[in-house]
């Protein structure tokens with residue numbers, strides 16, 4: 001979706017022979033013009049030329065995410081981005097997953113035990129950072145472990161709070177969508193370079209807004 005829109009602007013700009021185009025941002029299913037004055041350069045990986053300018057969203061745009069998903073999830077996602085050092089799809093899904101688990105179990109911070117099913121290999125294992133930040137079950141506190149029994153690591157986790165156990169897994173339809181978006185980005189930019197990360201950043205913001213934590217997980221109660 002972003003691709004098409006961005007391409008349209010890139011083509012228009014090339015025809016006009018003007019400055020690099022300013023990209024729009026995607027919120028609530030609509031492409032919008034940011035009112036920000038701050039833009040980030042996006043580079044063509046083969047020439048190093050600046051091909052587009054991505055908006056750094058303003059407080060009004062931030063408020064839109066908070067209105068949709070609530071302050072609790074916002075804080076978890078924001079801290080996850082800081083901790084993880086870049087905006088990524090799986091790390092944000094981990095933050096949404098941990099927030100959802102705490103909600104379903106009515107568990108305060110720092111009370112959950114978590115077993116991640118996401119393995120140790122990025123980008124899938126990026127989920128583990130979102131899980132830690134959103135639950136307080138950190139490696140340092142010894143409250144999260146990464147399951148080694150998984151033949152096929154997956155975006156999921158088991159949560160224990162007092163006598164209650166809960167397993168959340170990202171629905172297959174969304175897993176497939178994320179995988180194909182990441183693969184398409186790798187193909188398009190030819191590897192994990194600056195243009196790839198600029199694109200993934202934008203994709204992540206779309207997913208952040210679009211994915212409703214109350215709808216995206218399969219829920220299983222019990223041990």
Ligand SMILES: [Zn+2]
Nearest residue numbers: 088091123126
């Ligand atoms: Zn990551």
